Amino acid sequence: MTDCVIGLTGPTGAGKSTWTAAFRALGCAVIDCDALAGQVTEEPKVQQALQKEFGADVVKDGVLNHRLLAARAFVDAQSVKRLNAVTHPAIGADIDRLMRHYKQLNLPAIIIDAPLLFEGKLDTLCSMTAAVLAPRELRLARIQGRDGITKAEAERRMASQHDDHFFQQHADEILDGSAPAEQIPALAAQKLQDWLGKCI
């Protein structure tokens, strides 16, 4: 049985996936909500609902145009809400299924990697929560490089999310997303030890 469930969140580009990879290497199971979103948005029913909300051209020959959908969805709070209303029920069902599966195994911990951990009330499934934070300019440069988007697109995406203050108020702990990547495995090992002590 695995009882320790850690919710990992933070704004775009802060380094959640990088910290998550370190926890995975330490034997934790990872529920990656962005990956689950990627799978559910391949389902024809979800794609049809997205077309209804954001225009027929967001899907062509069964392939979702991520960049176009992001450009239309990450414009204001209302549009993000419409996006979430389509995708979140399906993502939630997948999370439930994976949690049931991983809880039966003997693992150090289950990590839920979710940009919208608090908004989606996924924190209620967790023993503890942590937010990965990094300076805004660093995040801006990172997501432009990673996703091949313009500065304006990156800024729009960041503006559709909460600021650091929200994460500082809601999360139990803050993880440093600006630490050099090569230091993160050792920092994650220390952090996991600490959490396992608290989970017992």
Ligand SMILES: CC(C)(COP(=O)(O)OP(=O)(O)OC[C@H]1O[C@@H](n2cnc3c(N)ncnc32)[C@H](O)[C@@H]1O)[C@@H](O)C(=O)NCCC(=O)NCCS
């Ligand atoms: C709009 C989509 C198609 C853009 O795809 P793309 O490949 O460009 O981005 P990717 O999925 O890797 O997300 C990158 C980052 O954008 C941010 N983001 C994604 N979805 C959301 C959202 N609904 N609200 C706020 N930020 C979001 C997150 O920080 C995320 O890590 C995609 O993000 C999507 O399907 N989003 C809806 C599903 C969702 O809510 N995902 C978050 C799960 S908790």
Ligand SMILES: Nc1ncnc2c1ncn2[C@@H]1O[C@H](COP(=O)(O)OP(=O)(O)OP(=O)(O)O)[C@@H](O)[C@H]1O
């Ligand atoms: N500590 C670090 N040192 C150097 N580069 C990093 C570090 N953390 C992340 N990066 C790089 O920055 C980019 C964004 O990081 P990552 O994908 O981990 O962020 P994220 O918080 O998961 O973002 P998103 O919410 O957009 O998915 C990636 O290209 C990653 O390789």
